[in-house]
Amino acid sequence: MSDQAGTMNPVLVDVKILESGESTITVALQKVPRTYANALRRFAVSEVPVMAIDDVVILENSSVVYDELLAHRLGLVPLRTDLKRYVLPEACDCKNPLGCSKCRVLLVLDAETASSAKTVYSGDLRSEDEYVRPVADRIPLVKLAPGQKVKLEAYARLGRGREHAKWQPSAVSVLKEGAEKGDEFILHIESVGSLPPSEILHTALDILSEKLKELHERVTQAK
Numbered sequence: 001m002s003d004q005a006g007t008m009n010p011v012l013v014d015v016k017i018l019e020s021g022e023s024t025i026t027v028a029l030q031k032v033p034r035t036y037a038n039a040l041r042r043f044a045v046s047e048v049p050v051m052a053i054d055d056v057v058i059l060e061n062s063s064v065v066y067d068e069l070l071a072h073r074l075g076l077v078p079l080r081t082d083l084k085r086y087v088l089p090e091a092c093d094c095k096n097p098l099g100c101s102k103c104r105v106l107l108v109l110d111a112e113t114a115s116s117a118k119t120v121y122s123g124d125l126r127s128e129d130e131y132v133r134p135v136a137d138r139i140p141l142v143k144l145a146p147g148q149k150v151k152l153e154a155y156a157r158l159g160r161g162r163e164h165a166k167w168q169p170s171a172v173s174v175l176k177e178g179a180e181k182g183d184e185f186i187l188h189i190e191s192v193g194s195l196p197p198s199e200i201l202h203t204a205l206d207i208l209s210e211k212l213k214e215l216h217e218r219v220t221q222a223k
Contacts, residue, residue, distance in 0.1 A: 018186070025197035026188045028178055036208065037175055037185040043204035044173040044187075046162040049088055050194040051079040051105065051132055053166075055155040062148045070142055074109075074154050075166045077122045078135045081158070081194045083203065086132075088158045105132045105156045109141075112149035119143045120150060132156060135193030168192065169200050 014030040029037050056071040063070075087103055094100035107127045111120045123137025142150060161168035171190045178184030191197040 020198060023193065023197060024172075024188065024190045025201060026186065027201065029185045029187055030178075030180070030183060032185065034185065037187065039208050040201070040204050041173045041175040041187060043207050044170045044189050044200050045168050047160055047207050048169045048195070048200050048203045049081075049083065049158040049160050050167055050169045050192075051081040051086070051156045051158055052164075053077065053079070053107065053154045053156045054159065057153040057155075058151075059153065060149055060151040063142050063144055063150055065142045070150070070152075073141055074125075075164075077125075077139055077141075078192045078194050079105075079132055079156055080135055081169075082131055083158075083195070083199070086158055099155065099157060103157060105129050107133075107154040107156060108152070109154065110151045111144065112151075113144045113146055115146055117143060117145055125154070169195050170197075 014028075014032075016028040016030070017025070018028055019026040029040075053071075053074045056067075056074055058067045058070070061067055061070065065073075086105075089099060089103045092100065092103035094102060098104075105127060107125045109120070109125050111118070111124050120141045120143070121137060122134035122139035122141060124141070125134060127133045144150065159167035161170075169191060171192045172188065173190075174188045176186050176188075178186050187201075189197050189200055191200055195203075
């Protein structure tokens with residue numbers, strides 16, 4: 001919001017945490033326009049970046065699951081994310097389409113069975129970064145029959161939910177009116193596990209602030 005002189009007037013927002021847990025957070029937003037509150041809801045799904053497997057190099061796959069399907073399953077495995085250590089590929093100074101240690105992480109899968117059937121799980125993935133790993137170890141990837149093997153290299157990078165669902169940090173992001181209708185909104189966020197719900201909220205707030213600042217600068221330059 002700006003006045004006639006073209007200066008930015010701050011939007012006063014009162015945020016009250018109603019509930020905060022390991023996977024969910026619920027906050028009351030007061031004195032905030034509905035459009036801004038809804039933007040936070042949307043950004044918690046589509047703009048906050050998280051890690052996900054994007055490129056897979058299949059070295060060997062004798063299972064019944066096609067290479068493409070196996071790569072798709074790997075991409076949908078939520079990965080723990082550290083936004084302070086990694087950057088989006090387009091923002092990385094390496095300018096390398098293959099990426100570097102600042103913008104990608106290598107995970108390796110090497111599984112086989114000799115005499116009995118075996119289920120390969122997300123926990124069997126080995127990451128070069130101990131922090132960036134599946135949020136759960138028991139997500140089934142493929143079942144191997146005796147004598148079958150899967151060996152591959154998977155490369156994870158930061159991405160946004162608006163690119164693909166595998167980069168959505170939130171399973172749920174819901175906005176509803178509070179007790180004081182029109183002046184209070186309740187935002188509930190449930191994380192998939194890649195980021196703590198509080199970090200999703202704070203990052204969404206930072207992104208909204210940055211977009212408003214950029215919009216203000218463009219409008220000012222157009223005058």
